[in-house]
Amino acid sequence: MSEAIQTTKSSKSTSSRLAVGELIRSPAMGAFVGMILVFCIFAAFGYHRNFLTLGGIANWMNFASTIGIVAIPVGFLMIAGELDISVGAMMPASAMTLGVLSGHFELPIALGMIITFGVAALVGLVNGLLVTRTKVPSFIVTLATLFAVGGLTLTLSVIFVDRPQVAYYAPDWAKALFGDRYFGFRAAVFWWLLLTGVFFFVLHKSPWGNWIFAVGGDQESARNAGIPTNRLKISLFVLCSVCTAFAGMCQVIQFNSAQSATNFPLIFNTIIACVVGGVVLTGGFGTLVGIFFGTMTLGIVQQGIGYTEIDRNLSSLIIGVMLLLAVLMNGTFQKLATSWSTGKKED
Amino acid sequence: MSEEKPVLELCNVDKSFGPIDVLHNINLSVKAGEVLCLLGDNGAGKSTLIKTMAGVHAPTNGELLMDGKPVSFRGPKAAQEAGIACVHQFGGTFPLMSISRSFFAGVEPTKGWGPFKVFDRKKANEIAVHEVRNFGITRIDDGDRLVGGLSGGERQSLAIARAVYFGARVLILDEPTAALGVKQSAHVLRIVNEAKSRGLAVIFITHQVMHALAVGDHFAVLIRGGIAADFKKGEKSREEITDLMAGGESMADLEAQINVSA
Ligand SMILES: Nc1ncnc2c1ncn2[C@@H]1O[C@H](COP(=O)(O)OP(=O)(O)OP(=O)(O)O)[C@@H](O)[C@H]1O
Ligand SMILES: [Mg+2]
Numbered sequence: 001m002s003e004a005i006q007t008t009k010s011s012k013s014t015s016s017r018l019a020v021g022e023l024i025r026s027p028a029m030g031a032f033v034g035m036i037l038v039f040c041i042f043a044a045f046g047y048h049r050n051f052l053t054l055g056g057i058a059n060w061m062n063f064a065s066t067i068g069i070v071a072i073p074v075g076f077l078m079i080a081g082e083l084d085i086s087v088g089a090m091m092p093a094s095a096m097t098l099g100v101l102s103g104h105f106e107l108p109i110a111l112g113m114i115i116t117f118g119v120a121a122l123v124g125l126v127n128g129l130l131v132t133r134t135k136v137p138s139f140i141v142t143l144a145t146l147f148a149v150g151g152l153t154l155t156l157s158v159i160f161v162d163r164p165q166v167a168y169y170a171p172d173w174a175k176a177l178f179g180d181r182y183f184g185f186r187a188a189v190f191w192w193l194l195l196t197g198v199f200f201f202v203l204h205k206s207p208w209g210n211w212i213f214a215v216g217g218d219q220e221s222a223r224n225a226g227i228p229t230n231r232l233k234i235s236l237f238v239l240c241s242v243c244t245a246f247a248g249m250c251q252v253i254q255f256n257s258a259q260s261a262t263n264f265p266l267i268f269n270t271i272i273a274c275v276v277g278g279v280v281l282t283g284g285f286g287t288l289v290g291i292f293f294g295t296m297t298l299g300i301v302q303q304g305i306g307y308t309e310i311d312r313n314l315s316s317l318i319i320g321v322m323l324l325l326a327v328l329m330n331g332t333f334q335k336l337a338t339s340w341s342t343g344k345k346e347d
Numbered sequence: 348m349s350e351e352k353p354v355l356e357l358c359n360v361d362k363s364f365g366p367i368d369v370l371h372n373i374n375l376s377v378k379a380g381e382v383l384c385l386l387g388d389n390g391a392g393k394s395t396l397i398k399t400m401a402g403v404h405a406p407t408n409g410e411l412l413m414d415g416k417p418v419s420f421r422g423p424k425a426a427q428e429a430g431i432a433c434v435h436q437f438g439g440t441f442p443l444m445s446i447s448r449s450f451f452a453g454v455e456p457t458k459g460w461g462p463f464k465v466f467d468r469k470k471a472n473e474i475a476v477h478e479v480r481n482f483g484i485t486r487i488d489d490g491d492r493l494v495g496g497l498s499g500g501e502r503q504s505l506a507i508a509r510a511v512y513f514g515a516r517v518l519i520l521d522e523p524t525a526a527l528g529v530k531q532s533a534h535v536l537r538i539v540n541e542a543k544s545r546g547l548a549v550i551f552i553t554h555q556v557m558h559a560l561a562v563g564d565h566f567a568v569l570i571r572g573g574i575a576a577d578f579k580k581g582e583k584s585r586e587e588i589t590d591l592m593a594g595g596e597s598m599a600d601l602e603a604q605i606n607v608s609a
Contacts, residue, residue, distance in 0.1 A: 205465040207455035210444075214452040217441030224403060224435050225453035226424030285443040334443065334495075 030329045031277045031293035034322065038297050046308030056307040058184030064299025065188040068292065069247040070266060071273040072199050073240035075291040078274050079203075080236055081216040081283030082138040086127060087244045088267040089150035092260050094120050094245035096153050099258030100160050103168030116245055123149060124241030128234030150262040157260040164260045170253040179253035188250040195243070200288040212236070216283030272319060273298050276326040278333065285334065297322070352415045353378050354548040355400065355431070355517050360409035362392075362399055369395045370572045373409070377517070377548040377565070382539060384559040385552045386592045387569035393552050394436055396569065397519045400550070401433035402426030424453070430516035432509075434523060436552075439506030440494045447490030450475035450509050478508040482538055500531030507538055511547075518542050519550045524558050536562050556589050568592065 043052055050056045070087050077084050094116050102112035127145055131138045157164050170179060178187050203209040214222040215229050223229045252258045277294025279286030298319070305315045353376035362370040369392045377383040385393050398404045400411065402420030410417045413429060420426040426433070441449045448455075451471050457464040472490030479487050482504045487497070494502060503523055510518055520539070524532040539562045542549050553559050559566065566583075568576040568591040576583075576591050583591075 201465075207457055207464070207466055210448055210452060210455050210466055213444050213448065214441055217443050218438060221435065221438040221441065222452060224401070224423045224433065224438060226422070226427050227453040228422075228424075280443070284441065 028278055028287040028290035028293065030326070030333055031290040031297070034276065034326065035293045035297040035300070038300050038318075038322075042300055042304055042308050042310070045310050046304070049307045049309060051304060051307040055184050056304065058181075058186075058189075059307065060299040060302075060304035061189050061296075062186045063303035064295050065186060065192040066247045066251065067266065067269045067273055067298060068192040068295040069188065069195060069250075070240075070244050071270040071277075071291055071295050072195060072288065073236065073243045074270040075274040075277070075279050075286055075288070076199075076203065076212055077138070077233075077236050077240055078271075078279045078281065079216045079283060079286040080212045080233060081219065082131060082233060082236070083271075084127065084138065084142045084237060084240045085267045085271075086123065086142040086145040086149060087240065087270060088263045089146045089148075089153065090120060090123060090241050090244040091248040091251075091263050091266055092258070093123070093149050093153040094248035095252045095258035096157050096166065096260045098249050098252050099166035099168045100157070102170070103166050103258075104161050109170055109174050113249060116249060117242055120241040120245035121238050124238035125234065127241070128237035131237065132230040132233055146262070146267075153260045153262075165257055167257045168252055169256050174253055178250045186250075186254060188247065188254070191246070191250065196288065196292050203288050208232075213284060216285075218284075269298060269302075272323055275330070276322055278326070278330055280330060280334065281327075294326075353412075354414065356412040356415070357400070357406075358410050358412060360396075360399060360406045360411070362395055362404060363407050368572065370399070373574055375567055375574065375577070377550055379516070379548050380543055380546045381564045382543050382549045382551055382562050384563035384566045385550060385569065386554075386559060386566060386588070388593065391569040392572040393569055394521055395572075397433060397521055397550060397552065398435070400426070400517075401431055401435075401519060403433075403435075427513060431519065432511065432513050432517065433519040434503075434506045434510045434521060436521040436525075439509065440502045442495035443493060445491045445493055446479070446487065446497075446505065447471040447475035449494045450478070450490075450505065450512075454513060474512070475505075475508075478512050479505055482508050483534055498531075500527045500534070503527060503531070503535065504538070507535065511538070511542055517548045517550070521552045522554065523551070524553055524555065532558065554592070556585060556592065559588070560585065 046052065046056070070091070074084055074087065097116040097119050098109075098112050101107045101115055102109045107115075123145065127138070127142055130136065130141045130145075134141070154164055157166070176187075178191075180187055182190070203212065211222065211227045211232055214225065214227055215232055219229055248258075273294040274286070274291055275281060275294070276297055277286070277290035277292070279291060279294075301315050301318050301322070305312055356376040357373050360370060360373040361368070373396060375383070375396075385396065387393050395404065399406050402423045402425050405419065411419065418429060420429065420431075423433075441452065444452070447468065448466075448471070451474075456467045456470050456474075458467040458470075459465050468491075475490045476487060479501075484501050484504050487501065487505075494505065497505065507520065507523060510520075520535075523535045527535065536558060539549055539551055543562070549562075551559070551562060564580050566576070566578055566580075566588065567574055568588075570591075
């Protein structure tokens with residue numbers, strides 16, 4: 001009996017059969033099917049209105065890119081069991097910071113961007129420290145910082161530039177990197193795709209990704225397993241603010257101006273993208289591919305609708321219905337996934 | 348297996364959370380190849396005591412000795428590295444994670460180099476499945492399955508298998524048989540005996556006298572945060588132990604109360 005505890009080579013290799021099963025039961029599958037469905041319906045209603053042209057696709061992809069860059073770290077936080085709604089204020093705050101520094105005070109853009117990232121990291125740090133130290137739910141903490149940062153942005157804008165907005169013309173190289181269009185697609189779209197690839201690796205392949213799932217699944221057990229749960233959460237909040245700042249700066253560079261009004265739709269859009277993408281609101285489950293598809297779906301419904309014969313006013317209704325369906329489906333997928341052990345016998 | 352020095356020893360340990368004193372003046376020790384049963388009523392402080400040993404809480408006063416040398420753990424990870432593995436009450440697994448990812452949470456095996464180190468799923472699956480099967484859960488043959496699909500006993504076995512795999516010297520189990528059926532409990536008890544025969548020091552918390560008597564070499568009873576009794580196997584009768592576990596009240600009295608209220 002005593003040798004039983006020792007490690008020896010496993011007698012059985014176990015990775016062959018999962019591919020298909022895992023795919024079908026994956027929550028990303030639901031998000032993918034949902035997106036294809038929405039795409040097909042919209043394509044049918046939009047065929048004569050250029051929905052399927054490059055311009056039509058670029059239109060909603062451009063819209064989705066901003067949401068997508070923010071939705072990824074918001075999704076990470078959701079998987080870790082937290083929420084960040086301060087992104088709605090972080091985006092204009094970072095846009096204004098860059099606009100004021102490099103536009104009004106004419107600092108070199110690289111310096112302006114570095115300072116803006118620093119400010120964003122600071123806000124993320126405050127969010128993270130408040131959440132981990134006080135144990136107040138992150139919804140409340142980031143609701144507070146949403147308004148605090150929003151108010152501060154407006155006040156400081158008026159102090160520095162006398163107006164709630166500022167114009168800024170970035171140098172050509174910055175425009176080319178962050179603001180130009182290529183085949184109709186904004187640079188942010190390519191950044192979004194790149195970040196999706198990088199963060200896919202982080203979430204699903206790196207040990208750090210495993211910690212995110214563990215913390216969201218059972219924080220106490222994760223801590224007992226030696227995972228630095230507080231440090232992990234703080235880094236996630238910092239990541240979220242920094243990514244939001246990046247998206248905000250891309251917008252300034254493209255549109256040559258920054259606004260200081262809080263971006264409330266961004267809050268809802270990022271959460272919707274994650275939930276439609278199969279992230280479990282209570283944490284512990286979600287996929288990056290799902291978040292990506294969720295964001296695309298949102299882009300099609302909110303923006304692509306202008307290229308179809310569907311009434312634009314219906315987009316909110318469609319999103320509401322989709323959100324409900326997604327939450328219900330997520331539950332089903334989870335049940336399927338966890339009951340795999342019993343279901344497999346009959347396969 | 349006759350080392351004189353205890354593997355783990357607590358000297359005059361106190362623990363309070365702010366104004367709440369939970370543990371007072373605890374002296375306890377456990378040797379290699381010995382099972383220490385920690386008994387006591389709900390809220391007596393058993394979980395708090397083992398959390399102090401496992402690096403989750405730092406003792407307010409007093410010290411921990413390992414092999415006779417004072418140690419202080421900065422966190423659960425430090426305790427784990429020193430060879431103390433712990434399965435906490437109600438915990439240890441993540442329902443929505445795969446078996447192998449749950450098994451290796453916090454100590455993921457990686458392959459690759461530099462920033463491109465990736466979670467080695469194949470290796471993790473092989474080890475996790477092998478370890479769990481060794482504890483008799485032969486129904487598990489796929490490390491990619493989600494933990495949520497396992498029964499309570501299987502999850503407990505997964506958590507214990509993990510602790511045994513990573514914890515070289517001291518194995519702490521907080522109520523591992525609570526909520527388990529007769530067969531699964533017997534299974535856990537067999538794991539305890541296996542670990543013991545491999546020379547591990549085991550600390551085992553339970554509310555069931557039967558389970559304690561089945562594996563214990565040494566018993567300590569906590570009442571309201573203090574050690575009320577500390578004795579070896581065979582020194583006390585089953586009835587005496589039961590009375591101590593009920594917090595010092597005799598079982599006969601308790602039975603009388605039950606009958607009055609009925
Ligand atoms: N973090 C904490 N802060 C404040 N009080 C605590 C904390 N943890 C435990 N306590 C208190 O310490 C006492 C002992 O709790 P503990 O969990 O150690 O009991 P236990 O013996 O394990 O009980 P059970 O048999 O129910 O598991 C309880 O009164 C509890 O309220
Ligand atoms: Mg307890």
